[in-house]
Amino acid sequence: MLRLGTTLLLAAACVLVSPAVSTETVLTCQVETVQRLSCDTGVISVQEALYGRTDSETCSEEKPQAQLTNTDCAQEGTVDVLKRRCDGKRVCEVSVNVFGSPDPCEGTSKYLQTKYICLPAIHLVTCEHSFANLHCDTGQVISVYGADYGRHDQTTCTYKRPATQIQNSDCSQPTSIVSDNCGGKNSCSIKASNSVFGDPCVGTFKYLEVAYVCEYPSSPPDDTLEPVGQDQAIVLYIRQRQFLTGQKRYRCFCFCIRQSLCSAQTGSSNIMLCYRLSTTLLLAATCLLMAAVVSTEKVVTCGSSRNVQRLSCESGVIVVQAALYGRADNQTCSEGRPQNQLANTTCAQRGTVDVLRRRCDGKRECELNVNLVRNSNPCRGIHKYLETTFTCFPAIHFAACEGSVAHLKCDVGQVIFVYGADYGRRDRTTCSFRRPTSQIQTVDCSRPTTKVADSCNGKNRCSINVSNSVFGDPCGGTYKYLEVAYICEYPGVIPYQPPTQHHTVAKTSTYAFISVIVVVSTEKVVTCGSSGNVQRLSCESGVIVVQAALYGRADNQTCSEGRPQNQLANTTCAQRGTVDVLRRRCDGKRECELNINLVRNSNPCRGIHKYLETTFTCFPAIHFAACELSVAHLKCDVGQVIFVYGADYGRRDRTTCSFGRPTSQIQTVDCSRPTTIVADSCNGKNSCAINVSNSVFGDPCGGPYKYLEVTYICEYPAVIPNQH
Structure with missing residues (x-):
């Protein structure tokens, strides 16, 4: 011992x-360029910012010497602008041209250099007409890092809102009102509404973002x-x-x-x-x-039928504890209401908690309109609200595309317990690679299902086909996917069961114990052989490293449903080079989607029904994106060197590096190209800087505004990194 x-x-x-809080540096050279700050975990806290020039080397490429001579140029107030716009956010994008007036040094080529850290914090998003509830443990008080009211994307708080109310995504406004009202308190409730924060963009359905910490006074x-x-x-x-x-x-x-x-x-x-x-x-x-705290959260949404309630978990998945549609006091959602609409405080519609559980349990994010729970009028003439109490429980969460096989598995001695599963579609990005627009535009067809739990609970491992024949078809013509959240437990452990009461929940914390030793598990995804089917690899934390891939057939059971025996007979069929294709496209990414026809460069066994089977692991890594015409900085602690897992240059979504860019420059999302240039330039170095530009990486898609994604680790030189 x-x-x-x-x-x-x-x-x-x-x-x-103890969390290591390191300083990150982002450098952007061109005026008409987007600077992007982001935190994998925690929120942004800007430390320094310079718009101007302090040396003759930085951003000097193709610049005449006369534009580099003034090295004492700095615009006042730059750091304050960055702090107001970015502090407390997970991702922040700004256009460099907002700093151009007044010009601190005419005739000098300037750049924007920002240094920031990622601080651990609680991050909360509350839809308009709902209440943001901030709370801390006994003896602690709230300290607000930052808050914004408005809209800066087209996905948050959008459930069944008309397109006209969500298309303006450049109207987010920093606010000190949350800090002024909640700072120093143990708990605080504040309504996300124009009456509190003003209206930064009339006609747009908005939301409030808050980042705060709990600390001892x-x-x-x-x-x-x-x-x-x-x-x-x-x-x-x-x-x-x-x-x-x-x-x-x-x-x-x-x-x-x-x-x-x-x-x-x-x-x-x-x-x-x-x-x-x-x-x-x-x-x-x-x-x-180490122990992970599973805390209880509460969201209140006032009673208009179209108002959106949003539940979300930064880590883990939602488990609804209680829900009330009605009224339990005369204070909540009382603004501007006559007394007679607040008088009945024992009003509750039956079955509300069941609706919330069916729709939200097992998801990371869940949005719904109030009218989805309003199946009756429990108290006529009374102004009602929807109050939901939920917890975020640690769980394994994944999505499997239609035509694939979902695999659930646990370690030896453990069994599966499914928190929730949904089949359908609720966004336009998941399982969308090269699917026609008509197949991904319906985003309100996701249907909860008990089939995964019925098939898999109590087993050590389980496979289930992701298809209409298993789950039914909630929306004909739409390409769908299956979302599953589950845990692995020892058979003698009683899994968490939500309380049966749905009016009150004691304000306590639940504790789930989790090892902080990094476990790198192997995952497997199987996608059956139609050329249009999408295979999706994803890591909740860390990045993908492909271990093996097969396009062909290795047994007569996989993807055999409805197939004649002669199409399953050859079980030694494998196309060469499949693993190389997967590695080039997916290594170093958090999420990777591809069609089967991308790996099908030959027909290794004619007449045989084939499938794509990929085995991968999720490795801890540093992941970041740098916008075109910025400088990407990679760096390690003293004594360590860089090892690049993967890098891509181009564009694969419409949100990254999109601030203030015209639609024509961000609509092409299938032009990302893997590159070895970052690895060739940076591997083995302690720090490295590389220009994000077409002159360095080539132009994979003329016209779109691009970005560079990089994933790397820091290691001691004697350590040999995992090689496939």
């Missing part, structure tokens, strides 16, 4: 779970936190909490480490990092286990 002293044990925990309260250990490295505070999981009561501890004492480079001693550990977990910290 290995023994560790208290100091070493706590210091190890500090090293393992100054020092830990004496009545809840007790110092249990101290030396020059760390100060540990511990508190005890009880919670229920299934039918068992557990005792939980929260230990808090002062960030400034964990890392000498941090700037504030007032920020506390809290991690919740069970008794066993605290004693076995060397096993690298």
Whole structure:
């Protein structure tokens, strides 16, 4: 048995779970260019910004010397503009030309250079006419990083809204109202409405985005936190909490480490990092286990039938706890309402929670109109609202395209428990590669199904065909997909079951214990042989690394439904080079879609019904996108070097690097081209900068405004990275 002293044990925990907040730099050279800041996790916090010139080398390509001589040029207020527009967001795009007036140095070629960090934060999106609820644990208070009211995409809060109300995606307006109202409070509710935030774009259906953290006001309260250990490295505070999981009561501890004492480079001693550990977990910290908090969220949407309610989970999937359509008090959604419309406070429509569970359980995001739950009028003359309480539970979530086979699997000794599944279509991007517009334009045809749970629950692994013959056809003529959320559990563990009461839920936290050791699991996707069928690979975290791929047939069972025996007889059929095609197209991406006809460069066995089977893993990596005419920066810590998993130049969606660009420049989404230029230039270096331009990467599609996607890791030179 290995023994560790208290100091070493706590210091190890500090090293393992303290978040590393590194500074990112984005450089954009041309005035008519988009600068893009993004965070894989957490939210943006701008540290520095320069519009001007401080040296003669940066962005000097093809510039005359006279335009590079002034190296003392900086426009005042640039950092304030970036902070107002970007702080608290996950993704932020700005046009460089917003900084051009006044010109700080006429005749000098200028650039925009922004340095930012990604801070851990709670990110909340609330549709117009709903209430944003911000809340913290006992003893903690809210600190708002940033908030915006308006619209900056055509996908959020769009359910059954007319196209005219969602097409203006350049009307988002930063606001300090959330911070002014909620900062320093333990909990806070604020309505997303024009009456509170003003109307930045008349006629557009808007939403409120908020990023905030929960922190202790100054020092830990004496009545809840007790110092249990101290030396020059760390100060540990511990508190005890009880919670229920299934039918068992557990005792939980929260230990808090002062960030400034964990890392000498941090700037504030007032920020506390809290991690919740069970008794066993605290004693076995060397096993690298950490507790994930599953908190209860509440969304309230006032009663207009077309108002959209949005539930979302940053990680994990939705499990609805309670839902009320009616009225339980005379304060909620009371603005501008006469007293007689608020008088009945015992009004509740039956079955509301069942509707929410059928539509939302097991999804990461769920949007619906109030009129979907309004199957009766439980109290005539009363102004009603929809209040939903839900939790975000850790789960495996994936989508499988129509014509594919969905695979669910668990480790040895564990079994599947399905939280939810839907078959149909609810967006225009998933499983859309090279499908005609007519097959992806219907986005309101997703139907909950119990067939996956009925077929797979209690099994160690399970395969199910994604087809109309299995799930029925919720929308004829539309190319569909199956979404599944499930967990793997030991047979003796009772899975979480939502409470039967749907009026109140105790304001508590549930705790699910998750290992922080990185597990790199192998996934398999099978797509049956029609040339138009789409295969989709995706990683919830990390990036795709293809291990193996087969186009042909290796058995007589796979994709055999409705096929005569003679089309299944040859089980040694494999096209050469399939794995190379998949690697070139998919390695280093988070999501990758392709048609089978892209890998079918020959017919390896005529008369045989073939399929595409791809095996891949999801590896942890740094992933970013840099807009055309920017400079992509790759960098590692001291002593480490870059290893590029993959890079693509072109365009494969209409949202990335789209700010202020005309529609004609972003509508082509099938022009992304894999490139080895980033790997050739940067592998083995500690840091590397590369221009994002046609002159470097070639022009895969003349006319569209493009971007570079890169995925890489930092490793010590002696470490040999995984090779396929």
